[in-house]
Amino acid sequence: xxxxxxxxxxxxxxxxxxxxxxxxxxxxxxxxxxxxxxxxxxxxxxxxxxxxxxxxxxxxxxxxxxxxxxxxxxxxxxxxxxxxxxxxxxxxxxxxxxxxx
Amino acid sequence: xxxxxxxxxxxxxxxxxxxxxxxxxxxxxxxxxxxxxxxxxxxxxxxxxxxxxxxxxxxxxxxxxxxxxxxxxxxxxxxxxxxxxxxxxxxxxxxxxxxxxxxxxxxxxxxxxxxxxxxxxxxxxxxxxxxxxxxxxxxxxxxxxxxxxxxxxxxxxxxxxxxxxxxxxxxxxxxxxxxxxxxxxxxxxxxxxxxxxxxxxxxxxxxxxxxxxxxxxxxxxxxxxxxxxxxxxxxxxxxxxxxxxxxxxxxxxxxxxxxxxxxxxxxxxxxxxxxxxxxxxxxxxxxxxxxxxxxxxxxxxxxxxxxxxxxxxxxxxxxxxxxxxxxxxxxxxxxxxxxxxxxxxxxxxxxxxxxxxxxxxxxxxxxxxxxxxxxxxxxxxxxxxxxxxxxxxxxxxxxxxxxxxxxxxxxxxxxxxxxxxxxxxxxxxxxxxxxxxxxxxxxxxxxxxxxxxxxxxxxxxxxxxxxxxxxxxxxxxxxxxxxxxxxxxxxxxxxxxxxxxxxxxxxxxxxxxxxxxxxxxxxxxxxxxxxxxxxxxxxxxxxxxxxxxxxxxxxx
Numbered sequence: 001x002x003x004x005x006x007x008x009x010x011x012x013x014x015x016x017x018x019x020x021x022x023x024x025x026x027x028x029x030x031x032x033x034x035x036x037x038x039x040x041x042x043x044x045x046x047x048x049x050x051x052x053x054x055x056x057x058x059x060x061x062x063x064x065x066x067x068x069x070x071x072x073x074x075x076x077x078x079x080x081x082x083x084x085x086x087x088x089x090x091x092x093x094x095x096x097x098x099x100x101x
Numbered sequence: 102x103x104x105x106x107x108x109x110x111x112x113x114x115x116x117x118x119x120x121x122x123x124x125x126x127x128x129x130x131x132x133x134x135x136x137x138x139x140x141x142x143x144x145x146x147x148x149x150x151x152x153x154x155x156x157x158x159x160x161x162x163x164x165x166x167x168x169x170x171x172x173x174x175x176x177x178x179x180x181x182x183x184x185x186x187x188x189x190x191x192x193x194x195x196x197x198x199x200x201x202x203x204x205x206x207x208x209x210x211x212x213x214x215x216x217x218x219x220x221x222x223x224x225x226x227x228x229x230x231x232x233x234x235x236x237x238x239x240x241x242x243x244x245x246x247x248x249x250x251x252x253x254x255x256x257x258x259x260x261x262x263x264x265x266x267x268x269x270x271x272x273x274x275x276x277x278x279x280x281x282x283x284x285x286x287x288x289x290x291x292x293x294x295x296x297x298x299x300x301x302x303x304x305x306x307x308x309x310x311x312x313x314x315x316x317x318x319x320x321x322x323x324x325x326x327x328x329x330x331x332x333x334x335x336x337x338x339x340x341x342x343x344x345x346x347x348x349x350x351x352x353x354x355x356x357x358x359x360x361x362x363x364x365x366x367x368x369x370x371x372x373x374x375x376x377x378x379x380x381x382x383x384x385x386x387x388x389x390x391x392x393x394x395x396x397x398x399x400x401x402x403x404x405x406x407x408x409x410x411x412x413x414x415x416x417x418x419x420x421x422x423x424x425x426x427x428x429x430x431x432x433x434x435x436x437x438x439x440x441x442x443x444x445x446x447x448x449x450x451x452x453x454x455x456x457x458x459x460x461x462x463x464x465x466x467x468x469x470x471x472x473x474x475x476x477x478x479x480x481x482x483x484x485x486x487x488x489x490x491x492x493x494x495x496x497x498x499x500x501x502x503x504x505x506x507x508x509x510x511x512x513x514x515x516x517x518x519x520x521x522x523x524x525x526x527x528x529x530x531x532x533x534x535x536x537x538x539x540x541x542x543x544x545x546x547x548x549x550x551x552x553x554x555x556x557x558x559x560x561x562x563x564x565x566x567x568x569x570x571x572x573x574x575x576x577x578x579x580x581x582x583x584x585x586x587x588x589x590x591x592x593x594x595x596x597x598x599x600x601x602x603x604x605x606x607x608x609x610x611x612x613x614x615x616x617x618x619x620x621x622x623x624x625x626x627x628x629x630x631x632x633x634x635x636x637x638x639x640x641x642x643x644x645x646x647x648x649x650x651x652x653x654x655x656x657x
Contacts, residue, residue, distance in 0.1 A: 010128060011198035012153035052130035056148055056523075073580065075519060078528075079150045083520035085448060085530045089181055089196075090151055 003029035003062050003069055004041040005076070006054035014079045014091075015054065016069075017044060022054065025091055026080040027068035032059070102163050102471065103248050103393040105213045112255075113210045116217060120144045121203035128200060141199075143223075144206070145216025149523050152196045156219040157209060161229035161247040161271070162190030162474040162481075166461035169472055171212045173457030179205050184457070186442060186450040188514055188565055189268070190228050190474040191219060195521055217255065222263045224254035224335075228270045230279045231475035234396055235437045235483035237429045241298055243273035243290045245390045246327060249382065253328050260335050264342035265350035267335070268307075275594060280476060282306045282315040282596035283568055285352045286334060291321070299323045304334060304364070305356030308562035312598045313353040318365040324387060326372075329380035333372035337364065397469035397484055402434040405487025412491040419494050421543060422505040427490065436487050438468075440480040440497060441504040441512065445541045446534050449515040450478030452502075459500045467493050477514055479507070509546040510554055510619065511537040514565050518558025518575060519582075525558035527575025527582035528608075532556055535612045540619075549619055552633045553591070568592035570634045571618060572599045573611065584611040588618070588645055589637045602642055603650050614649060621648040 003026065004017035015022040016029035023029065032038040038059060045057035061072040071077045082090015105113070120140070127137045141147075145156040157172070164172075172192055176184045179201045180194040187193055197205060209215055218225055227247040234242040250269055254260065260267070272279040273290040281287025287303035300322045306315025322330050338352045341359070356364050413420040426439040440460060442450050452460070464472045464482055467489045473481035480502075485493055497503035506512045513536065516522065518529030533556050540546055555569030559576070566572030572587035583605040590599030606614045619633075621644055626636045637645075 007148055007152070009134075010200050012148055012151075014151055049134065052127075052133070055134050074577070074582065075150070075525075078519055082151060083530075084528060085520050085534065 001062050001064070001069075002032045002038055002041070002059045003071075004032075004045050004057065005029075005060050005079070006045060006048065006057040009052055009055055012055075016080075017041060017048075022048070024094070026062070026071060029062070029069045031062065031064070031069055102165060103160070103244075103390070110210075110213070113213070113215050113217075116144070116215065117203065117206045117210050120206060124199060124203050139221070142220040143217070144202075145219035146199070146202060147220060147523075149195070149521050150519075151521065153199055153202070154521070155194045155197045155202060155205065155216060156187070157192050157194075157214060157216045158219050158226045159191050159214075159474050160251050161227055161233070161244050162231050162476070163229075163233075163244060164472040164474065165470050166465040166472065168212045168214055169457050169461040169464070171208060171214070173454040173461065175205055175208060176457065177454040183451050183453045185448075185517060186452065186474050186478050186480070188476050188478060188516070188563060189226055190231070190476055191226055192474070193517075195517075220266075221261075222265050222267075223261050224250075224257065224263075224267045224269065227251050227254070228268070228279055228284075228476060230272045230274060230277075231473040231477075231479075231481045232278060232428065232437050232483060233273060233473075234394060234471075235430050235435075236274055236278075237431045238276055239273040239290075239431070240292050241273050241290055242391075242394050242396075243271040243279075243288070245387065245394050246288065246290065246300075246324070247271045248390055248393070249327065249387070250331065253331070260339065263335070263339055264344045265347070265352075267338075267352070269331070277592075277594040277596075278475075280565075280568065280592035280596070282594075283308055283565070283592055284315065285338075286331060287315050288327075290324075293321050297323065300327065302330065302334075304368075305353040305361075306596070307351050307353040308565060308567045309351070310348060310560045310562075311351075311354065312562070312567040313357060314596045314598060315353075316356060316361045318361065318368065325382045325384070326376055327382060329375040329378070330368075330372055332380055333368050333375055336371050337367045341367075397471070399432045399435055399469075399484065399486075402486040402488045405434050405490070408488050409490060416491075418503075418505070419491060421547070422494055422503055423490065425505040425509065425547070426507040430484065432484075434487055436485055436490060438482040438485050438490070438493060439475070439507040440482060440502050441506055442479050442502070443506055443512050443537065444501055444504045445506075445511060446538045448530050449513050449533050452480070456500050456502060459496070460502065463493055463496050467496075477512065479512070505543060506546060508551045508553070509543075510540045510549055510552040511546060512553075513537060514553075514555040514569070516557050516559075516564035518556075518564075522558060522563075524561060525575070526560075526577040527558050527584065529556040529558035529564055529573075529575055532573060532575065532584065532608065532611055536615055539612050539616060548629070549623065550629065550632055552619070554615070555590075565592065566590070567598045568596065569599060570632075570637070571615060573615075576605070578605070582608050584608065586611075586614060586618070586649075588642060589634065591634050600642055603646055617648050618645055621645050 303315035557564035587599030
């Protein structure tokens with residue numbers, strides 16, 4: 001299972017593709033379950049990159065935990081949450097993330 | 102300290118205007134990321150895990166209070182209230198929006214600062230001994246030469262697209278506090294038998310995935326020949342350095358593959374063409390730059406002796422801080438102070454906006470408005486009257502920056518690691534924090550004595566692990582963080598690269614392993630005066646391997 005991630009051009013904030021747009025949290029990102037869906041996400045990413053919305057576009061592995069997408073690799077977990085040594089910063093500190101938790 | 106002349110100021114303003122325009126065009130979609138990336142990197146803007154990162158140059162680590170206050174202002178207004186001082190004497194902000202960077206650069210320019218050449222395959226910020234101009238043991242202040250190199254290397258057309266990045270460090274003392282032998286060029290300012298100033302020149306040092314100690318290629322280069330000789334080195338490198346493989350592109354690889362004798366011959370041959378031409382430094386120019394670095398007028402303050410003596414009796418913690426964080430100054434009534442950014446359990450090198458402002462206030466009142474950033478990620482007040490030390494200490498206590506751990510095991514160099522860095526493979530800061538907490542007792546740290554512990558979160562070695570007495574390298578193995586330990590590294594005048602001691606440790610095991618290494622050292626040292634590095638050089642890795650892995654060997 002994969003989701004599409006990138007950093008927003010204007011402020012560099014990590015974002016994930018969800019519901020036709022770019023969300024600031026990973027939980028509800030569109031999940032690709034097969035190669036065709038991965039190709040579709042990749043094409044969306046390439047278009048958004050070409051359209052100067054986002055940079056550093058990547059497909060990353062996720063698993064679903066309690067109905068929410070969660071990155072598999074530690075690097076992507078940290079990107080999705082924020083620095084592990086500053087839990088007051090990054091997504092983990094945002095009200096939305098707190099509510100989701 | 103150096104003040105911008107009209108040319109410098111115009112140049113920096115012009116660059117701010119140029120890059121602001123490039124940012125606007127990028128945000129408007131007029132230029133692509135592929136076009137923009139090299140432009141943003143030339144201006145210190147990286148993209149990291151969570152956001153952009155802006156690296157600001159602090160030339161040879163020297164700042165005044167106005168500049169440090171501006172860094173505090175930027176931290177508060179554009180970032181998240183803190184900054185990270187780096188091993189190249191610079192500062193990084195972890196969260197700036199690209200759209201704010203033009204405003205940040207304009208604010209920096211207003212205090213004679215910028216982010217030019219803090220990235221890219223060019224000559225980076227020239228670093229220097231953080232006690233330069235104050236150290237009792239220095240022959241001369243190395244910073245005027247660092248400034249001459251800065252002027253020469255800034256947007257140098259021939260050296261803006263080198264095979265790879267290029268780092269120069271300068272020291273003015275026999276005791277090397279600038280780690281010059283780990284640099285592409287290391288310069289040791291010294292005097293010859295006739296009392297003339299010049300440099301021992303080292304080439305080809307570096308860390309990263311292929312650590313190398315620099316080779317001395319000249320024992321004495323007259324100061325007037327500084328630029329012509331560096332040009333000769335850069336020319337040989339620019340011509341023959343590998344461009345086919347990023348990992349083999351640093352000059353250390355060229356020196357290694359060519360051989361010291363042959364590369365020295367090539368450099369000397371190139372230099373013969375250059376040495377008597379326009380790059381020869383006129384004495385008047387050297388003096389003009391020297392004048393900017395004239396030491397402050399240090400009036401005699403002999404009352405300091407009695408005041409310090411009394412304050413020592415009154416306060417044990419002050420006395421410990423004096424022993425650990427205060428070093429001898431060339432003027433007997435003064436001292437150089439290390440402001441530790443390594444509070445127990447804190448993030449090495451981080452300072453908050455209000456801490457930056459408070460340290461700036463202290464520098465303005467008690468340190469002739471001068472500050473330094475050390476490559477060990479601390480701040481330095483280079484000129485403090487001994488009579489004012491207790492007042493400075495009390496002010497540092499107020500802001501939580503009076504930890505008395507300079508050169509002790511908790512004075513850890515750490516890169517940002519996987520908590521921030523896009524290249525990292527493992528976290529380094531939490532490991533530094535856990536080790537710092539494990540050894541929190543100052544009494545225990547002082548019993549252990551000088552111990553340089555350095556942590557990198559990937560093979561690029563920004564945390565200098567190769568030259569730590571104890572080095573820790575974090576890697577990713579089978580999806581988990583794994584920490585390799587090296588022992589016996591050193592970044593002083595006897596630079597050495599540490600040796601990998603054995604299999605790595607998980608994040609849960611690594612602090613215990615470090616404690617075991619330290620306990621082994623305490624058990625085998627000949628006396629409390631035998632430092633960890635000296636003991637390691639005497640006994641080698643065997644006792645440490647035995648302590649760490651003996652059980653496994655027997656089981657096997």
